[in-house]
Amino acid sequence: MTAGITYYHALPVKPPVERVLLRLGYKKSSGPPPEDVVLAIDRFASRLRVCGAFLRVPITGTQAPGSVLLGDGTVISSKGLFALLDGCLEAAFLGASVPDAPALVAERFGANAADEAVILDAVAAQCADAGLDSILSIQGALIRHSGLGFTRRRFSPGYGDVALSFQKTIFDRLMLGNLGMSIDERSFMLSPEKSVLAVAGVQTIA
Amino acid sequence: MRNDFRNILKKKTFILDGATGTNLMRLGLHGCPEAWALANPEALIDLQRRYVRAGAQAVLTCTLGGTRHKLSEYGLSDKAANMNRRLAALTREAVGGDVFVGGDVGPTGLFVEPFGELPFEEAVAGFAEQIGALAEAGVDFILIETMLDLQEARAALIAARETCSLPVLASMTFERGGHTLTGTDARTALITLQSLGADAVGCNCSTGPKEMLALVQAMRPYARVPIVVKPNAGMPVLKDCATRFDMDADEFVFWMRRLYEAGASVLGGCCGTTPGHIAALSGQLAGQPRPARRTEPFSALTSSTRTQLVGGPVCVVGERINPTGKKALQAAFKAGNMEKAVELGQQQQAAGAHVLDVNVGMAGVNEADLLKKAVLTLSAALPLPLSIDTADPSALEAALRVYPGRALINSIPAGGEDLEERLKLAKKYGAMFILLPLGQSIPATAAERLVLVDQAVTIAQRLGIPKESIVVDGLVMAVSSAPQAAVETMRVVRACSKRSLHTILGISNVSFGLPAREWLNAALLAMAVENGLDMAICDPESRSLRALRLSCDLLKGNDPDAQRYVAAMAAADAPAAPAREGVYGAVLSGDAHAITEHVKKALHTADARAIIDGEIIPALNEVGDLFETGAYFLPQLMRSAKAVQAAFVLLEPRLAACETKARPGTVVLATVKGDIHDIGKNIVGMLLKSHGFAVHDLGKDVPAQRIVETAKRENADIIGLSALLTTTTEQMRAVIALARENGLKSRIMVGGAAVTEEYARAIGADRYGKDANAAVAAAKQLIEAGASG
Numbered sequence: 001m002t003a004g005i006t007y008y009h010a011l012p013v014k015p016p017v018e019r020v021l022l023r024l025g026y027k028k029s030s031g032p033p034p035e036d037v038v039l040a041i042d043r044f045a046s047r048l049r050v051c052g053a054f055l056r057v058p059i060t061g062t063q064a065p066g067s068v069l070l071g072d073g074t075v076i077s078s079k080g081l082f083a084l085l086d087g088c089l090e091a092a093f094l095g096a097s098v099p100d101a102p103a104l105v106a107e108r109f110g111a112n113a114a115d116e117a118v119i120l121d122a123v124a125a126q127c128a129d130a131g132l133d134s135i136l137s138i139q140g141a142l143i144r145h146s147g148l149g150f151t152r153r154r155f156s157p158g159y160g161d162v163a164l165s166f167q168k169t170i171f172d173r174l175m176l177g178n179l180g181m182s183i184d185e186r187s188f189m190l191s192p193e194k195s196v197l198a199v200a201g202v203q204t205i206a
Numbered sequence: 207m208r209n210d211f212r213n214i215l216k217k218k219t220f221i222l223d224g225a226t227g228t229n230l231m232r233l234g235l236h237g238c239p240e241a242w243a244l245a246n247p248e249a250l251i252d253l254q255r256r257y258v259r260a261g262a263q264a265v266l267t268c269t270l271g272g273t274r275h276k277l278s279e280y281g282l283s284d285k286a287a288n289m290n291r292r293l294a295a296l297t298r299e300a301v302g303g304d305v306f307v308g309g310d311v312g313p314t315g316l317f318v319e320p321f322g323e324l325p326f327e328e329a330v331a332g333f334a335e336q337i338g339a340l341a342e343a344g345v346d347f348i349l350i351e352t353m354l355d356l357q358e359a360r361a362a363l364i365a366a367r368e369t370c371s372l373p374v375l376a377s378m379t380f381e382r383g384g385h386t387l388t389g390t391d392a393r394t395a396l397i398t399l400q401s402l403g404a405d406a407v408g409c410n411c412s413t414g415p416k417e418m419l420a421l422v423q424a425m426r427p428y429a430r431v432p433i434v435v436k437p438n439a440g441m442p443v444l445k446d447c448a449t450r451f452d453m454d455a456d457e458f459v460f461w462m463r464r465l466y467e468a469g470a471s472v473l474g475g476c477c478g479t480t481p482g483h484i485a486a487l488s489g490q491l492a493g494q495p496r497p498a499r500r501t502e503p504f505s506a507l508t509s510s511t512r513t514q515l516v517g518g519p520v521c522v523v524g525e526r527i528n529p530t531g532k533k534a535l536q537a538a539f540k541a542g543n544m545e546k547a548v549e550l551g552q553q554q555q556a557a558g559a560h561v562l563d564v565n566v567g568m569a570g571v572n573e574a575d576l577l578k579k580a581v582l583t584l585s586a587a588l589p590l591p592l593s594i595d596t597a598d599p600s601a602l603e604a605a606l607r608v609y610p611g612r613a614l615i616n617s618i619p620a621g622g623e624d625l626e627e628r629l630k631l632a633k634k635y636g637a638m639f640i641l642l643p644l645g646q647s648i649p650a651t652a653a654e655r656l657v658l659v660d661q662a663v664t665i666a667q668r669l670g671i672p673k674e675s676i677v678v679d680g681l682v683m684a685v686s687s688a689p690q691a692a693v694e695t696m697r698v699v700r701a702c703s704k705r706s707l708h709t710i711l712g713i714s715n716v717s718f719g720l721p722a723r724e725w726l727n728a729a730l731l732a733m734a735v736e737n738g739l740d741m742a743i744c745d746p747e748s749r750s751l752r753a754l755r756l757s758c759d760l761l762k763g764n765d766p767d768a769q770r771y772v773a774a775m776a777a778a779d780a781p782a783a784p785a786r787e788g789v790y791g792a793v794l795s796g797d798a799h800a801i802t803e804h805v806k807k808a809l810h811t812a813d814a815r816a817i818i819d820g821e822i823i824p825a826l827n828e829v830g831d832l833f834e835t836g837a838y839f840l841p842q843l844m845r846s847a848k849a850v851q852a853a854f855v856l857l858e859p860r861l862a863a864c865e866t867k868a869r870p871g872t873v874v875l876a877t878v879k880g881d882i883h884d885i886g887k888n889i890v891g892m893l894l895k896s897h898g899f900a901v902h903d904l905g906k907d908v909p910a911q912r913i914v915e916t917a918k919r920e921n922a923d924i925i926g927l928s929a930l931l932t933t934t935t936e937q938m939r940a941v942i943a944l945a946r947e948n949g950l951k952s953r954i955m956v957g958g959a960a961v962t963e964e965y966a967r968a969i970g971a972d973r974y975g976k977d978a979n980a981a982v983a984a985a986k987q988l989i990e991a992g993a994s995g
Contacts, residue, residue: 004279006279006315006316008316008317008322008323009323010317010319010321010322010323011317011322012317012321012322012355012387012388014388014389021839024839024840024841025833025836025839025840025843025977026836026839027836027839029836030836030837030838030839033839034841034842035556037841039552039556040841042552042587043548043549043552043587046548046586046587046588047545047587102882105885109888112848112851113848114844114847114848114888114889114892115796115841115842115844115845115848116841117844117885117888118840118841118844118885118889119840119841121885122840134317134387137354137381137387138313138315138317138354138387139315141313141352141354141379141411141412142271142276142312142313142315142352144227144228144411144438144477145225145226145227145228145239145270145271145312145352145411145477146227146228146230146231146235146239147227147228147229147230147231147232147235147477148231149442158931158932164931164932164933184880186880186933187880187881187931187933187934188931188933189880189881189882189930189931189933189934191882193882193883204231205228205231205442205450205451205477205478
């Protein structure tokens with residue numbers, strides 16, 4: 001815990017096998033996927049550690065068209081996020097990362113096991129997303145008892161009109177250096193590469 | 207009062223209160239609910255009195271987030287015990303002495319090992335602190351609720367059992383698909399928690415009463431304790447940009463009656479419910495008799511995600527996670543590495559094992575630590591229930607404590623001096639156990655063994671362990687040294703079966719020291735099944751035992767419509783897909799081992815170039831086509847490339863001797879400056895190599911200058927550039943500009959998630975590769991165009 005941030009050093013995740021297969025180019029029309037690939041997906045999913053962070057920040061105001069003011073002084077400028085956070089009490093910042101993935105993928109490539117490397121890479125990508133789902137599930141169950149709930153959707157920087165540069169804002173608010181993550185100040189690229197950030201809204205349950 | 211509570215629970219419906227947080231929210235609740243309630247006691251007292259007036263027989267303390275872990279979010283962890291005591295006192299003040307007060311215990315907000323980072327004992331300690339404070343303040347029972355993770359619910363339940371003697375109700379939160387966040391289904395949660403000693407088990411929150419019906423129906427046939435339901439006021443709906451629970455009291459009660467009819471008897475409300483909902487509920491269902499229990503006995507093991515019933519089809523316990531005679535596994539265990547064990551578990555699961563035996567016993571290790579680690583790792587990695595195989599009681603307890611399910615103990619000697627101590631461990635952790643009918647020595651006859659069995663079963667029952675938790679090992683001895691051994695074993699199996707005790711045999715012991723052991727093993731299994739055998743410890747990968755077991759299940763009527771038999775045999779009998787042979791076939795199937803032999807054979811009749819041009823390249827083209835049509839996907843593409851590289855190890859040294867044709871071309875590959883994503887580039891590099899290109903892979907985050915210098919030095923035909931993000935794709939433009947400035951003739955090919963055909967054209971690239979296969983095709987086109995140009 002740092003200034004209201006909850007850190008998770010090992011999140012339970014179950015990456016959806018069908019999404020991993022999709023990343024690998026699998027099509028349903030090809031028939032059932034090879035059993036060894038499915039087993040490898042399970043095996044790698046159990047080997048990857050997923051960490052994450054969560055923070056709620058009060059929303060203090062909005063300025064049409066498309067700016068949201070947060071209690072910590074952050075200004076979010078995006079029509080998409082404005083629509084998402086409209087009527088919300090707070091913004092929730094989320095981050096998830098799979099720290100060991102790059103080294104494990106490189107190790108598999110180095111060991112002439114490129115087939116395993118690509119599976120591992122796809123599993124890791126889905127694990128990061130699944131990490132965000134896990135954080136929202138546990139936090140959602142807890143805040144529901146205070147009469148609050150998350151918006152159904154969440155936004156990640158780089159999608160819609162949410163600029164990639166917004167990654168830096170989330171990164172800083174979540175103090176993700178505490179999880180060993182870093183961000184490139186120019187390209188806003190996250191390291192380790194299997195990392196994902198998002199914003200969701202916290203609203204009152206009527 | 208506490209005895210009254212247990213008695214009411216056994217006989218009648220019991221009405222709990224409804225939501226606290228969603229009602230206090232209307233009165234201004236914000237921030238930490240526990241702290242807010244202490245600062246605004248009149249609001250809480252008023253709400254709780256309204257619940258009493260509505261007919262609630264118990265009101266819960268406002269302590270759902272009262273563990274030190276949860277309170278740490280507000281900097282209040284050191285005040286946890288004090289806050290819980292004060293909140294419990296407030297509720298008692300609100301409801302008086304005639305209404306029960308339940309100490310409410312919820313999740314820590316963290317995930318407990320093996321699914322998360324919170325050490326199990328730390329979770330237990332946090333819950334024990336809270337529950338101790340609630341008990342001290344005089345609550346009548348503990349309700350563990352809103353648990354999203356079975357392991358966290360176990361930690362809270364163990365803490366309650368070790369801290370106080372109050373009745374404990376445990377309720378999980380299931381998501382819409384019927385599973386908790388960590389994948390537990392309702393039946394598995396029920397069996398695990400009731401075995402561990404919960405006085406009632408059920409579900410709360412997340413869904414409305416309608417959606418809980420299926421959960422209660424899944425629990426009822428296995429419920430030996432009352433079922434708790436505390437649904438929300440319907441499913442949350444989005445209305446006017448706000449989430450709402452809008453099920454009114456009448457509809458709520460309509461569904462609560464259905465839940466009661468389905469078997470639930472402890473009834474309350476969760477988020478969105480109000481005193482109005484509870485008044486309607488109490489009016490309809492208070493004082494009703496508890497729904498009749500289903501009384502068929504059953505035995506079941508669980509993992510966190512699966513229930514394995516014992517009895518009926520033969521249950522196979524995979525025996526291979528055992529270091530005895532396995533040097534690689536011994537070395538891995540000594541290094542604390544569990545990967546090999548997970549792999550063995552996966553193999554046995556794929557071969558049809560229902561339960562995995564875990565044994566880490568060997569000299570020079572701390573068995574308690576190692577077994578605990580193995581159990582944590584395997585239970586997080588695999589869905590099968592575990593059989594904990596150790597003779598060391600401290601290792602057994604360490605493993606049972608952290609196992610997130612209902613384990614099988616392998617084993618407890620019936621004539622052992624510490625029989626009672628071990629039975630108490632089984633009872634405390636709700637485990638099933640294998641009873642070995644032996645003492646200082648192994649009795650030779652069935653009669654002697656059965657005396658020991660009967661004595662041990664009597665003691666177990668005195669301790670409150672039902673017969674269904676016991677599995678008797680018939681003790682299989684080698685027939686090579688004791689000709690009557692199998693006959694005596696069969697007598698034990700038959701006699702135990704008549705006593706309604708489950709039985710298990712370690713099958714392969716029978717054939718020790720004899721040739722063609724499979725036949726003897728199979729015969730023993732068949733005979734034992736006929737005598738009532740329930741479980742077999744064996745190698746699940748033994749084809750004969752598997753076929754025989756499936757046949758026995760079918761013939762004994764344990765495989766309705768022969769579904770499992772037909773499915774297994776159809777798979778075994780399925781004609782193999784017509785395989786292409788030789789080098790071509792090995793590339794197609796991605797068989798890096800077989801291809802070496804095929805190449806060696808082919809070299810007797812063809813030179814290296816002919817093999818490459820006549821077999822490998824056409825096969826790779828077919829692999830590419832299969833990828834394009836979706837018949838193959840990325841791992842298969844990579845396997846084929848890997849096989850080709852294995853072939854090249856043999857072919858390359860011979861190429862010089864017969865070479866009339868150069869390599870198709872030289873490619874310099876790089877992920878551009880500022881970008882660290884290189885999986886796509888690595889895949890392209892591997893495929894290009896397998897198509898014969900000379901590839902210089904510069905890695906990731908490579909400056910333009912270095913790319914251009916390398917291309918110049920290597921006289922590259924092609925520069926291949928990769929970038930993932932829109933912010934880094936611009937670096938491609940810089941590389942192209944620098945290459946042109948330097949007068950390089952290399953053609954430039956680009957790709958990556960954020961790159962499009964249009965973008966490639968706009969920055970002056972010569973080709974765009976949408977994926978690795980397309981990149982190879984583009985590289986070939988560029989070379990051909992260069993040659994013809």
